[in-house]
Amino acid sequence: MGMRAFKRSPWVLHYDASSCNGCDIEVVASLTPLYDVERLGVINTGNPKHADIFLVTGSVNAQNVKVLRTLYEQMPEPRVVVAVGICATSGCVFRECYNVMGGVDTVLPVDLYVPGCAARPESIIDGIVQAIGLLEKKRRYMRTMRGRMEEIVVGPATAIDAPEILALQKIVYQNEAEMYDDWTLTPLKQTLEEMRNDFADKVFIKAVVGGKIIGSVRGWMEGETAHLGRLIVHPYFWQRGLGTKLVTAIEARFPQAKRFETFTGQKSRHTMEPYQRLGYLPTRQEKVSEHRDRIYFSKEREAE
Amino acid sequence: MSAGETILVALIAIIAAPLVGGLLSGIDRKLSARMQSRWGPPLLQPFYDVAKLFQKETIVVRRSQNFYVYFFFAFMVFTTGLFFTGSDLLLTIFALTLAGIFLVLAAYKASSPYSFLGAERELLLMMAYEPMVLLTAVGMYLVTRSFIVVDVARSSVLLIQTLPGIFVGFVFILLFKLRKSPFDLSVSHHAHQEIVRGLTTEFTGPTLALIEIAHWYETAVVLGIVALFFAAVPWLAAVATAAVFFFLILVDNVFARVKWQLALGSAWIVALALGVGNILVVYFIR
Numbered sequence: 001m002g003m004r005a006f007k008r009s010p011w012v013l014h015y016d017a018s019s020c021n022g023c024d025i026e027v028v029a030s031l032t033p034l035y036d037v038e039r040l041g042v043i044n045t046g047n048p049k050h051a052d053i054f055l056v057t058g059s060v061n062a063q064n065v066k067v068l069r070t071l072y073e074q075m076p077e078p079r080v081v082v083a084v085g086i087c088a089t090s091g092c093v094f095r096e097c098y099n100v101m102g103g104v105d106t107v108l109p110v111d112l113y114v115p116g117c118a119a120r121p122e123s124i125i126d127g128i129v130q131a132i133g134l135l136e137k138k139r140r141y142m143r144t145m146r147g148r149m150e151e152i153v154v155g156p157a158t159a160i161d162a163p164e165i166l167a168l169q170k171i172v173y174q175n176e177a178e179m180y181d182d183w184t185l186t187p188l189k190q191t192l193e194e195m196r197n198d199f200a201d202k203v204f205i206k207a208v209v210g211g212k213i214i215g216s217v218r219g220w221m222e223g224e225t226a227h228l229g230r231l232i233v234h235p236y237f238w239q240r241g242l243g244t245k246l247v248t249a250i251e252a253r254f255p256q257a258k259r260f261e262t263f264t265g266q267k268s269r270h271t272m273e274p275y276q277r278l279g280y281l282p283t284r285q286e287k288v289s290e291h292r293d294r295i296y297f298s299k300e301r302e303a304e
Numbered sequence: 305m306s307a308g309e310t311i312l313v314a315l316i317a318i319i320a321a322p323l324v325g326g327l328l329s330g331i332d333r334k335l336s337a338r339m340q341s342r343w344g345p346p347l348l349q350p351f352y353d354v355a356k357l358f359q360k361e362t363i364v365v366r367r368s369q370n371f372y373v374y375f376f377f378a379f380m381v382f383t384t385g386l387f388f389t390g391s392d393l394l395l396t397i398f399a400l401t402l403a404g405i406f407l408v409l410a411a412y413k414a415s416s417p418y419s420f421l422g423a424e425r426e427l428l429l430m431m432a433y434e435p436m437v438l439l440t441a442v443g444m445y446l447v448t449r450s451f452i453v454v455d456v457a458r459s460s461v462l463l464i465q466t467l468p469g470i471f472v473g474f475v476f477i478l479l480f481k482l483r484k485s486p487f488d489l490s491v492s493h494h495a496h497q498e499i500v501r502g503l504t505t506e507f508t509g510p511t512l513a514l515i516e517i518a519h520w521y522e523t524a525v526v527l528g529i530v531a532l533f534f535a536a537v538p539w540l541a542a543v544a545t546a547a548v549f550f551f552l553i554l555v556d557n558v559f560a561r562v563k564w565q566l567a568l569g570s571a572w573i574v575a576l577a578l579g580v581g582n583i584l585v586v587y588f589i590r
Contacts, residue, residue: 005355008346036342038333041349047501049363049508052356076361076508139359 006052006078006135009041010128013051015071017104018094019058022118023085027055030121030128037125040132048074053131055124056108059087059094060101072108073178078138080131082112085119092117142236148209152242154249157204157216162195164213165206165232172232179267180292187230205250207233207242217246219254226257231264231271243274251278251301259300266293275299310389317388318381325520326350328527332553339557354516360509365414370511372410379403380518387525390454393441400525401437404430407503407515414506422502426490428564432571433477439579443470444532446586453532462536464544469582471533475548476574480567481526483519484556487567 016024030037031044045051048071060068072081083104086092091102104110111134114127157165173187198204198218207215215233219226228250233242251260262280264271272295280297288294329350337344346352364370383399386392404426411423445451447466448459456463464471480487491502504515530548534541562570 005352005359008352009349009356033340033342036337036344038337038345039343041345041352045501047505049506050501050504050512052360074363076363078360 006139007132010052010132010135011043011045011050012053012055012128013045013048013071013075014055014057015068017056017058017060017064017068017088018100019085019087023057023088023116023124026118026121027057027084027124030124035121035125037128040125040128042128048072049076051075052079052135053128054079054081054108055084055128056081056088056104057084057119059091059097060104060107061097061099062101063099065101065107068104068107069178078135078142080111080134080138081108082114082127082131083110084114084124084127086115086117089113089115144210152207152209152214152245154205154207154215154245156253157206157213159196159199161204161206161213162199163192165204165216166190166192166195168213168216168234169230169232171234175235176265176268180265180289182289182292184289203250203253205246205253207246215242215246217250219250221254221257224256224258226251226254226260228260228262231262231274233270238270241274243270244277247274247278257301259298261296261298263294263296266295272297314385314389317384321384321388321524322517322520325523326354326517328523328549329520331549335550335553336557339554350516350520354513357513357516358510362509362511364508364511365416365506369410369413369506372406372413373507373511373514376403376406376410377514377518379406380521384521384525387453387528390452390457393444393451393453393456396453396525397437397441400522401430401434403518403522407518411503411506416506418500418505419503422490422505425564426503428568429480429487429490432487432568433480436473436477436571436575436579439575439583440470440474440529443467443579443583443586446583446590456532457535460536462540463533466586467533467582469578469585473574473578473582474529474533475551476578477571478526478530478548478552479555480571482523482552484552486555486559486562487571488556488561489564489567 014024014027029035031042048054052075054072054075056068072079081104083089087094088104091100091106094100095102101107112127112130114123116123119127169187169190173185177183177185177188202218202220204216204218206213214237217228217231219228221227228247231243231246233246251257254260260280262275264275266285275297278299280299283296283298286294286296327347327350330345330347333349334344334347362370379399380403383396383403386399387396408423408426408430411419411426441451444456444463444467447461447463448456450456450459478484483491489502491504504512507515527545527549531541531545534544
C-alpha cells in the first residue's frame with residue numbers, strides 16, 4: 001500500500017497569486033459534485049504543512065512573492081508545484097506590468113503547467129493526475145537517495161561535472177537564502193560559464209552516489225595557505241558525516257599547504273560542523289549584509 | 305479472565321480498533337460525499353492517507369512537539385486496551401481525557417498562533433463534554449452497581465430503558481468527541497477549513513498520521529461506550545451503534561459550525577437537564 005499511497009492521497013494547497021479569480025473558480029469547481037476530485041483522494045487542505053501539491057493561479061506580483069515562497073518552504077517533501085492558467089504559466093498580458101514578476105516559475109520551481117484562460121476543470125484535474133505521478137517519482141528518488149549511504153564515492157571532480165555541481169549548489173544555497181532571508185547570495189547567481197572558469201584555477205572534490213553528485217567542496221592555494229569553500233551536501237544527506245569526508249578529501253589534495261582557511265555564515269551549522277570536527281577554530285567574524293555574518297575558520301597542519 | 309486471556313484480548317483490541325476506526329472513517333467520508341451528491345473517495349481512503357503521511361518529510365517548529373503526540377497516541381492505545389479488556393470504566397475515561405490533554409499540550413508546544421487557537425478551543429470543548437462523559441459513567445454505575453466495563457456489559461438490564469436521557473446526552477457530546485459539525489471548532493475532518501487547521505496545523509507527515517490513528521482508536525472506544533447502553537441485547541447493540549454513527553454523520557452534514565459560547569452552553573445544559581435529570585429520576589424511583 002505504501003508504494004501506491006501517493007497516487008491515492010494527493011492533498012492540495014491552492015493559492016491565488018493576483019489571479020482574476022477565473023481559474024480559482026474552476027479549481028473550486030473541480031471539487032463540486034459534477035467533477036468531485038475527492039474521488040481521487042484529493043483534499044483541499046488550506047495548510048501548507050499538510051499539502052502535497054501546490055496549485056498556484058494568477059501572475060505573481062511583488063507583494064505576494066514572499067507569501068508564495070513561505071507557503072512553498074512550509075510544504076514537506078515530496079511536493080509538486082502546479083501553475084494553473086496562463087497567468088501563472090507566463091504572466092500573460094500582465095507580464096510587463098510594473099508590479100508583476102511574471103509566471104510562478106520566476107519565484108518557485110514549477111513542475112507542471114496547466115494552460116487555459118480560465119483553465120478548464122478537466123485540464124486542472126489532468127494537471128493534478130500528472131502531479132500525482134510526479135509525487136510518486138520524487139518519493140522514489142528520496143528513498144533511493146537516503147538508502148545508499150554506503151555506496152558514496154568521494155573523489156576529484158572535473159569540468160565535465162560543472163553543470164551538476166552548479167545545480168546542486170543552487171539547491172543547497174536555496175536553503176541558505178531561506179535561512180538568512182537574503183536572495184542575493186553569489187552562489188545562487190553563479191553562471192555555468194563562471195563555474196567552468198572556476199575549474200581552471202580551483203580543485204574540486206565531489207561525492208557521488210548512483211551516478212549522481214550529492215556533495216562537493218572546492219579549494220585553492222594562496223602562498224602556503226589553502227582556502228576551502230562552498231562545502232555543499234544535498235539536504236537528504238545532511239547529518240551523516242559526509243561533510244567531514246569531503247573536507248578530509250580536499251585537505252589531502254593540498255599536501256604542500258601549511259594552513260587551511262575557510263568561512264561560513266553565522267547560522268550555517270551544517271557547514272560549520274564538519275570543519276569544527278576536524279579541528280578548525282574560528283578566528284574572526286565579519287558583517288556582510290543585514291542578516292548575515294561571516295565567521296572565518298582556520299587550522300594549522302600538524303607537523304608530520 | 306486469566307492474565308493470559310486479558311493480554312490476548314488487549315492485543316486483539318489494540319490491533320483491531322484502528323482497523324475498525326479507519327474503516328468507519330472511510331464510511332464517514334463516503335456517506336458524507338453521498339449526502340452532498342458526490343461520488344466520494346474509496347472506502348479505504350483513510351488508510352491511503354495515513355500510509356502516505358508516513359512517507360512524508362517531518363517538519364517541526366520544535367522537536368519536543370512530537371514527543372507529546374507520542375504520549376497522546378500511547379494513552380489512546382492504553383485506553384483502548386483498558387476498555388476492551390473490560391476493566392474500570394472510570395479509569396478508561398480518565399485515560400481518555402489524559403490522552404486528549406497531551407494533544408492539547410502538543411499543539412501549545414508548537415507555538416504557532418493557529419495551533420494555539422486550536423489548543424484553546426480544544427480545551428473549551430473538553431470542558432464542554434467532560435461533565436457528560438462522567439455522568440454517563442455515574443448513570444451506568446447506578447443501574448448496574450459497578451464501574452467495571454465487564455459487569456456493565458454482562459448486566460441483564462437494558463441500560464437504555466433506564467438511562468434514555470444519559471444516552472441522548474452522550475450522543476450529543478459524541479459530536480464533540482468525533483469532531484463533527486456543529487462542534488468541530490478545534491479541528492475537523494473533511495475539507496472544512498478553520499483557521500488554517502486548528503490543533504493539527506503544525507504537525508506533518510508521520511506525526512499527523514499518528515494523530516489520525518489515535519483518533520481511530522478514540523472512535524472505537526466511544527462507539528464501544530454507545531454499545532454498552534444496549535449490551536443486554538447484542539444484535540440491538542450493533543444496530544443502535546450503527547444508527548448513532550449514521551446520525552452523527554447526518555448532523556455533521558446538516559449543521560454549520562457554532563460559536564464556542566453556544567457549544568459550551570448547550571453541552572452543559574444537556575449534561576444538566578438530560579444527564580443529572582436522568583440520574584435523579586433513577587435515584588428516586590428505585
